Amino acid sequence: MHLFLTVTILYITPALCGVYPVTCILQGDPHPPALFKDGDFIIGGVFSIHDYLKAEKHTYTRRPQPLECTGSVGFREMRFVRAFEFAIEEINNSSDLLPGITLGYHIYDSCASVPMAIKVAFQLTNGFDLVYNYTGSCAKSAAVTAVVAESGSTPSISISRLLSPFGIPQVSHYATCACLSDKRQYPTFFRTIPSDHHQAAALARMVKHFGWTWIGAVRSDSDYGNNGMASFLKAAEEEGICVEYSEAYYRTQPRTKLKRVADVIRRSTARVIVAFLASGDMRILLEELSQEPPPPLQWIGSEAWVTDPEMLRFNLCIGAVGFGIQRSVIPGFRNYLLHLSMEQVLKFPLLTELWENLFDCILKQQTGSSSGLPACDGTQDLRTIQNPYTDTSQLRITNMVYKATYAIAHAIHGIVCNDNKCDKYIKVEPLQVFEQLRRVNFTKNNYPVSFDINGDPVATYELVNWQRQKDGSIDFVTVGHYDAAQPKGQEFSLSRAIIWNDGSEKVPTSVCSESCPPGTRKAGQKGRPVCCYDCIPCADGEISNETNSVDCLPCSPEYWPNKEKDKCLPKPVEFLSWDEILGIILVIVSIAGSLVALSMALVFYRNRASPIVKANNSELSFLLLFSLTLCFLCSLTFIGRPTEWSCMLRHTAFGITFVLCISCVLGKTLVVLMAFKATLPGSNVMKWFGPPQQRLSVLGFTLVQVLICVLWLTISPPFPFNNMQHYKEKIILECNLGSAVGFWAVLGYIGLLALLCFILAFLARKLPDNFNEAKFITFSMLIFCAVWITFIPAYVSSPGKFTVAVEIFAILASSFGLIICIFAPKCFIIVFRPEQNTKKHLMAKVQ
Numbered sequence: 001m002h003l004f005l006t007v008t009i010l011y012i013t014p015a016l017c018g019v020y021p022v023t024c025i026l027q028g029d030p031h032p033p034a035l036f037k038d039g040d041f042i043i044g045g046v047f048s049i050h051d052y053l054k055a056e057k058h059t060y061t062r063r064p065q066p067l068e069c070t071g072s073v074g075f076r077e078m079r080f081v082r083a084f085e086f087a088i089e090e091i092n093n094s095s096d097l098l099p100g101i102t103l104g105y106h107i108y109d110s111c112a113s114v115p116m117a118i119k120v121a122f123q124l125t126n127g128f129d130l131v132y133n134y135t136g137s138c139a140k141s142a143a144v145t146a147v148v149a150e151s152g153s154t155p156s157i158s159i160s161r162l163l164s165p166f167g168i169p170q171v172s173h174y175a176t177c178a179c180l181s182d183k184r185q186y187p188t189f190f191r192t193i194p195s196d197h198h199q200a201a202a203l204a205r206m207v208k209h210f211g212w213t214w215i216g217a218v219r220s221d222s223d224y225g226n227n228g229m230a231s232f233l234k235a236a237e238e239e240g241i242c243v244e245y246s247e248a249y250y251r252t253q254p255r256t257k258l259k260r261v262a263d264v265i266r267r268s269t270a271r272v273i274v275a276f277l278a279s280g281d282m283r284i285l286l287e288e289l290s291q292e293p294p295p296p297l298q299w300i301g302s303e304a305w306v307t308d309p310e311m312l313r314f315n316l317c318i319g320a321v322g323f324g325i326q327r328s329v330i331p332g333f334r335n336y337l338l339h340l341s342m343e344q345v346l347k348f349p350l351l352t353e354l355w356e357n358l359f360d361c362i363l364k365q366q367t368g369s370s371s372g373l374p375a376c377d378g379t380q381d382l383r384t385i386q387n388p389y390t391d392t393s394q395l396r397i398t399n400m401v402y403k404a405t406y407a408i409a410h411a412i413h414g415i416v417c418n419d420n421k422c423d424k425y426i427k428v429e430p431l432q433v434f435e436q437l438r439r440v441n442f443t444k445n446n447y448p449v450s451f452d453i454n455g456d457p458v459a460t461y462e463l464v465n466w467q468r469q470k471d472g473s474i475d476f477v478t479v480g481h482y483d484a485a486q487p488k489g490q491e492f493s494l495s496r497a498i499i500w501n502d503g504s505e506k507v508p509t510s511v512c513s514e515s516c517p518p519g520t521r522k523a524g525q526k527g528r529p530v531c532c533y534d535c536i537p538c539a540d541g542e543i544s545n546e547t548n549s550v551d552c553l554p555c556s557p558e559y560w561p562n563k564e565k566d567k568c569l570p571k572p573v574e575f576l577s578w579d580e581i582l583g584i585i586l587v588i589v590s591i592a593g594s595l596v597a598l599s600m601a602l603v604f605y606r607n608r609a610s611p612i613v614k615a616n617n618s619e620l621s622f623l624l625l626f627s628l629t630l631c632f633l634c635s636l637t638f639i640g641r642p643t644e645w646s647c648m649l650r651h652t653a654f655g656i657t658f659v660l661c662i663s664c665v666l667g668k669t670l671v672v673l674m675a676f677k678a679t680l681p682g683s684n685v686m687k688w689f690g691p692p693q694q695r696l697s698v699l700g701f702t703l704v705q706v707l708i709c710v711l712w713l714t715i716s717p718p719f720p721f722n723n724m725q726h727y728k729e730k731i732i733l734e735c736n737l738g739s740a741v742g743f744w745a746v747l748g749y750i751g752l753l754a755l756l757c758f759i760l761a762f763l764a765r766k767l768p769d770n771f772n773e774a775k776f777i778t779f780s781m782l783i784f785c786a787v788w789i790t791f792i793p794a795y796v797s798s799p800g801k802f803t804v805a806v807e808i809f810a811i812l813a814s815s816f817g818l819i820i821c822i823f824a825p826k827c828f829i830i831v832f833r834p835e836q837n838t839k840k841h842l843m844a845k846v847q
Contacts, residue, residue, distance in 0.1 A: 031067065031108070031119050034350040035081065037088070039104025040424040043408055044124040045084050046149030046159060048112035049077050049350065051251070051280045067119060069111030073354050075389035076279075076310060076397075077151060079337065080173065081107055083398045084148055086336045087405035097406075098413050101424045106144065109350070110155050112280065117155035121162040146171065146408040146433045148401065152278060153177035153224035160186045167431035171407055173400035176303065177227045181454040188434050190455040192400040192407065193303075193325060194484070196224070196276075198459030200231035202323050202482040203274060203300060205492050206463070208239040213531045214512040215241060215300075216265060216273040220281045221248040228276040228302060242512060242531030244270040251281050258288050266294040272510035274300045279308045286314040298501045298508050306464055307396050309388040312474045319501035323461035323482060328399035328447060334392040338382045358385055394476055403449045410449075411436035459484035463492075467499045518545050518566035521552045538565045540728055558722075560729045571724070575733040576639050576801040576808075583639050586808050593632035593815055600823045601625040607830050620671070620694060624664035625823065630657040631815040635808045647718040647735035652709040654811060655746035659705035661818065662753040662784075663698040668822075669760045669777050670697070705749055712742030734803065751788060757781050776821050783817030 034049065050069035058064060088103045108120040124144050146169045150156040156175035163170050164187050171190045172180070178197035180189050207215060217233070219225035225248060233243060245268060247261040262285065265273065275282060282305040299320040305311050306322030345351045346363070356362055361376040382390060392398075414436040416426045441450040451457060463480030480494040497505045516522050516535035521544055523536045538544055538552035543561045545553075555561060555568035562569050576583050604613050604621055613621070634657050637650035671694065721736035737743045758781035791810040798806045 031116070031123060033106040034109045035085070035105070035107040035348055037085075037104045039088075039092075039102040041101070041412055041428060042104045042106060042144045043088065043405070044144035044147035044149065045081070045105055045107040046110050046117065046120055046124075046147065046155070047077055047081050047084075047107065048151040048155070049074055049081065049109040050111040053111045053113035053116055055252075067116050069109050069113075069116065071111070073350070073357050074310075075354075075357075075387050076308060078354055079389050079391075079398055080151065080401045082337055083330070083333065083401040084405055086330070086333055087402045087409075089336075090332075091406070091409045096420070097409055098417065098422055099420060101412075101416065101422050103409065103412075110150055110152075112152050112155065112278075114155055114158045117150065117158045118162065121159045124159075125163065125166050125168065143430075144168065145412060145428050145430055146437075148173060148404045148408065150175055152222070153180065153227070154222045156180065156189075157186070157223055160189045164188045167429070167434055169408075169411075169430060169434040169437050171404040171437070173404045174304075174397055175224070177223045178231055179223060179227050181456055183454060186455075188430075190404075190407070190437055190451050192403040192449065192457055193397070194459035194461070195454075195456050196228040196302075197231050198482075198484045199302060199323055199461065200228055201235045202459075202461055202484075202492065203232055203302070204235035204239050204241065206321070206323075207236065207241055207272070207274070207300065209492065210507050212272045212510045213241055214270045214272075214510050215243055216268050216270040217243050217246040217276070218261060218265070218273065218285065219246070219248050219276040220278045221250040221253065222278065224278060224304065225276050225281070232274065232276060240530070242529040244268050244512070244529075249281065249285075251278075251284050258284060261285070262288045262292075265289065265297070266292065269512070270510050271295070271508055272298045272300060275305070276302045277305055279305045279311065282308075282311060283314075286311070286316055289316055290314070296501050298510065303396075303461070306466075307394060307476055309391055309394065312466070315474075318466055318468060318474060319499060319503070320466040321479075321498060322464055324464040324476070325396035325400060326447075326460055326462050327478065328395050328445065330392070330395055330399060330402055330445065333395070333398075333402075334390075337390060337392070340382060342378070354389070355380070358382070358387070358389065399447065403444065403447060406442070406444050407437060407440050407449050407451075408433065410440050410442055414439070463494070465498050468503070515547050516544075516549065517547060518543075518549070519561075519564045520544060521549050543568055557724050558731070571729065571731045573722075573731045573733050574727075574801055575641055576804045578640055582801075582805055586805065586812070587636065587639060589812055590632050590635045590808070593812055593819070594629045597625050597629040597632060597815075597819055600819065600827050601629075603827050603830055604823075610830065612826055612829055620664050620667050620698070621823070623698065624661060624668070624818075627657055627661040627664055628815055628819050631661055631811060635811045638804050638808050642720040642733055642735045644719060647720055648713055650735065651718055651737075651743060651746065652713065654807075655709055655750065656702065656705050658750050658811075658814075659753060660698070660702050661815075662750060662757060663701035665777055665780065665818065665822070666701065666753060666757040666760070667694045667698050669757055670694075673760060673763070701753060705746065708742070708745050708749060712739055712746065715739055716742065718743075732801065734801075747788075751785075754781055754784050754788070758785060776825060780818045780821035783821065784814045787814045787817065 050071045050073065052069065052071040054068040054070045056065055084105065084107065088105055091097050092102045106124070108123070110117040110120055124147055126143065147159070147163060148171055149159050150172060151174040153175045154177075156170070156172050157177070157180065160170050160180070167188060169188045169190060171192065173192055175191060176193055176196040176199065178195045178200075180186050180191065181195050181197070183189075215236075217229060219229040229246065229248075233246065236243065245264050247264055249257050249261050266289075275285075277285065282301075293316065297316070299317050299322075301317075301320055301322030303322065303324050306320060307324035311317065340351065340355075345355045352363060355376065356373075359376060359380045360373060361380070362373050363376045411433045412428060413422070415428050415432050416422050416424065438451065438455075441448075443449070449457070459482075461482040462478045463482065464476045465479045466474055467477045469475050477496075477499075479496045479498050480492065482492050484491055498507075499505060500508050502508065512529065512532040513522075513525075513534070516533070520535040520537050522533040524530060525532045525534060538561065541560065542552035542554050543565050544551070545566050552565075558571060559568035560571045561567065576586075578584070578587065601622060604625070607613055630653075634650070634653040637646055637653055640646065716739035718735045718738045721734055723732035723734050726732055758778065761775070761777035761781055787810050791806065794806045795803060795810075
């Protein structure tokens with residue numbers, strides 16, 4: 001290797017300086033082309049025909065052995081080689097393209113290795129004599145005008161770095177690394193296959209399309225795999241896709257590295273795995289996984305292996321999906337493949353090896369006898385063989401080789417031909433071919449060929465699905481397309497159903513966390529990727545109406561979430577209505593109370609001449625019964641939907657009627673006290689508190705309350721109010737007090753009168769009449785005060801409509817207390833004890 005690098009300096013340095021030496025000796029044995037043909041202009045070809053380079057441990061004590069490819073011949077890669085030959089033969093027989101000129105070729109095997117690719121690149125730039133010792137004859141080598149190379153990105157990079165200083169254009173059919181689009185580093189590089197930049201974006205968009213957010217990733221530890229996966233991971237991150245693991249390996253690395261990668265795949269929870277692998281790397285990974293199969297995986301593949309027929313033998317990949325190069329047809333190519341003459345086979349060792357591998361036999365001329373394989377007897381027929389070499393049903397990369405060859409031919413045609421007349425003696429410089437390639441634009445077999453400023457074609461892919469056929473075999477089925485030339489968002493399209501790894505059309509799932517349904521939001525799990533999260537129910541008053549919502553949205557104040565918290569519904573309006581049970585009960589009790597009051601008034605009226613009615617101030621009694629009737633009925637104003645008028649009426653009616661009621665009771669209490677004082681010798685007090693004064697006192701006390709109510713209604717009256725603070729999930733329709741001072745003034749005035757009445761009645765409770773009304777008034781005021789004292793905390797703490805119910809209950813309870821304590825005993829005597837309804841009995845002293 002040291003000697004070989006010396007040649008690099010000796011050869012490149014003068015070339016870069018513009019000085020071409022007369023002679024140049026390539027140190028070490030030359031690496032002959034695997035296939036070659038003389039012509040007016042030579043095109044180079046480099047293919048990864050074998051998978052491995054024979055390893056040698058350098059001791060630096062002896063000359064290194066020549067580089068040598070090992071392993072079996074790749075049938076698919078040989079199809080690429082034959083497509084290159086076929087295209088050149090077509091061109092040589094064409095009357096339109098390079099008429100009268102023959103193209104030759106030198107085809108080399110790089111065995112997918114960088115060292116061999118570098119050695120081949122040196123020989124492609126070499127225009128000096130080399131000996132081809134296949135048959136003992138010699139042929140003169142010529143410097144190539146352009147090169148079709150290579151099947152791998154890493155060898156293509158190495159070749160491009162060596163060809164670029166000489167201006168030799170390189171057209172690759174299979175190197176997809178996005179890095180090769182950098183014209184500063186690879187100025188003479190072209191390719192007929194799209195860049196991985198587009199494939200990575202297409203794969204990420206497809207993964208997002210099927211809802212996979214938790215995936216695994218494996219890649220070849222090479223320029224192809226590393227650059228392709230880097231582009232994919234960047235696109236995946238933009239799409240919100242998380243990667244559980246990203247592993248890399250190369251087929252020449254120690255087996256332990258491969259086992260570790262396989263174990264990571266087996267242990268992972270991601271059920272979808274994106275494989276940016278070269279075909280050879282994918283094959284050894286599947287072989288390793290086959291020994292201890294992991295749980296069913298949905299494979300997403302890059303174009304390098306997802307359309308490789310040799311991969312179809314692995315059942316692990318049934319249902320695999322990936323983007324492949326557009327399938328194409330090359331007329332006459334299958335016939336060319338099948339008509340491989342024995343003369344050709346024997347002429348080149350590569351074709352000899354191909355023949356022996358195809359038929360598992362050994363040609364007699366090459367018999368090594370100890371292999372145990374039978375000799376090839378000459379009856380073998382390629383038409384009986386079914387393998388990737390003879391399979392022309394899926395010509396994808398093969399067409400890229402075909403187009404690359406034609407692109408170079410068109411470039412040479414533009415230099416040496418004019419008006420369909422060509423001059424084969426024109427000296428063609430590689431830089432001229434390079435300039436012509438930049439302007440190439442033609443169509444072959446309905447497939448357009450052109451290059452953009454980066455040397456890349458327009459990116460078009462087929463979405464390929466591995467589907468099991470009726471005969472049990474697995475085949476590639478095109479289920480969709482990707483066209484980068486389409487408007488953003490319309491590049492990806494499906495044309496038929498995909499059959500997944502479980503044999504169904506149902507899309508498999510691969511998520512770290514299940515989707516959060518509407519009504520919840522995503523909350524990330526600490527220390528884990530964003531795709532791993534918990535689903536947290538939305539807080540009260542908030543909703544999420546989309547799957548996997550990051551945040552919950554608050555409802556407007558008039559709305560509240562439904563039970564599922566995925567929709568805002570108008571809040572139910574709550575008030576004490578007429579048709580609910582509580583409202584009906586209160587209405588019945590209220591009307592019953594008013595009827596009781598009216599019944600007692602009727603009893604009093606019919607017995608107005610009786611002593612018990614006369615003795616208790618019948619005028620104030622009737623006025624009190626009337627006010628109690630109003631008290632019972634005013635509770636009805638608290639029931640029903642609050643309106644502006646009902647809010648003003650209910651509190652003022654309640655305040656005025658109760659003051660009227662208490663004023664009457666206070667008047668009756670004063671009458672009792674005055675009547676007792678009037679019986680004392682020399683007292684003339686009754687003339688100062690007769691019926692006119694009693695009426696005026698009732699009127700005066702009531703007018704004060706009326707004045708308070710008028711001021712309240714004038715300054716800040718009650719009004720309907722939607723209370724949304726007490727309950728979050730519903731609206732309490734209530735009457736706002738307006739001025740709280742007005743309300744408590746009304747209530748306080750009632751309490752003041754009630755307290756005064758209670759004190760006076762309490763003082764007069766033991767007066768020596770047999771029927772002293774003061775003690776009944778005392779009890780009634782005691783009940784009245786107890787009710788309204790307990791009302792205050794109950795009113796303040798009661799929620800919603802129960803606040804109104806508490807107020808109605810206080811009105812009814814205090815009204816019933818008054819009517820029962822004051823009038824029930826009198827009515828009982830009138831109706832059931834008429835014998836006690838006499839003046840004598842009433843005037844009697846208490847015993």
